[in-house]
Amino acid sequence: MISVSTLLCDHAADGNRLRYDVEAGTDDPVSECPQRRPVVVWNTTNRCNLECVHCYAGAESEPTAGELTTAEGKRLLEDLADYGAPVVLFSGGEPMVREDLAELVACAADAGIRPVLSTNGTLLTADRARELKRAGLAYAGVSVDGLAERNDEFRGVDGAFRAAVEGIETCLDVGLKTGLRYTVTRQNVDDLDGVVDLLSDVGLDRFCFYHLSYSGRGETLDSVDLDTAERREVVTRICDRTLEAHRRGDEIETLLVGNYADAAYIVEYARREFGDDAARRVYERLQRNGGDPTGERVAAVDCLGNVHPTQFWRTYSLGNVRDRLFSDIWEDEDNPLLRAVRNRPGNLTGKCADCRYKGICRGGSRLRALAADNGLFGPDPQCYLDNEERHGSVPTANAD
16 A cells, blocks of 8 residues: 555655555654564455455355355464464454354454454444454455445445445444455546545545456456556546645545555655655655565465465465465465565666666566566556656765
8 A cells, every 4th residue: 555645745644654664652653663574464254245346355255165264364364463464454354244243353453463454344333343453453444436326336236326326424423443445447537536525425434446457357357458558547637636635634544555556656746736855755755665565565365275376366375274374374484476576676677677766666566567568577568657757866965
């Protein structure tokens, strides 16, 4: 995740401790304190009550046979705690369909892991929201992908938009920190401002904008993905909106997710808006962020216990937590894919090889590069930087 509000507006947020190595108790929104263990996404089930066209998990209406039981889930969470994982993200499918979700959240919280939730929001009744908050849930990210007509078309169920907004309002009413998750495509980009305005009016102050992942059902949607010009325009608009909000005293948190070309573009945006000193400061903060976190600062465990480099890279299993501890799987430097993604900057090819920003991007998504037949170390097809941006002078003396 790339925090636009922190980089451009010095906004202090809870997640900065992980995204920019912020040391607890400091006034600086970005300081030195490296994250040593990955944030772990646990796709607790492949069952979902909706039928989203862009679902990276390819979720179905019924659970997959052999999903991790409550006891197995607790063992996983205890291992993650012993290993030092700072956050576990309960995802799916739709994790709210698991009747033991609050029990699992409580297990994570009691073990010292920060539990957060990724949900479509339609099942967030007042009783469930209060139960999750009592269990120790720290945050709920609710997916909305357009205004009512567009969102319901994406979700495959009429009324999904209304139910999700009500779920957001319910979470806010019970005092549970909540944010928006919005996957931007050509089909819903025109609704982005309307959704942000509507949810701001109900009290939401955290907005995460995702680039399309070429995984699951999303793998077939490349025809509706944004092109280079559209991607630049929407990222510029998100930056503009963030600045405008903070200038009027509305300290929203805005994040971009899933495309580390955004890191380079925000440096260029800061240079245009504020000058070289600001660009240098943004660049140095992004160096601490470390670029695309696949296989290092992010990991995933699917509903069957298979470990993946990210939640999107579901076609490759590093091992299974029923056979080995997560910690043993993640520390296995003999795994060829882990070794490759952890040592990628010097192996990048094509336009990434000589890009001045590869130190804060690391080539972006290796999964999208493979999906575009560019090879493991080839360019991410979602990179939208132009030649001048890729080859100009680096705005800091500390760059690679």
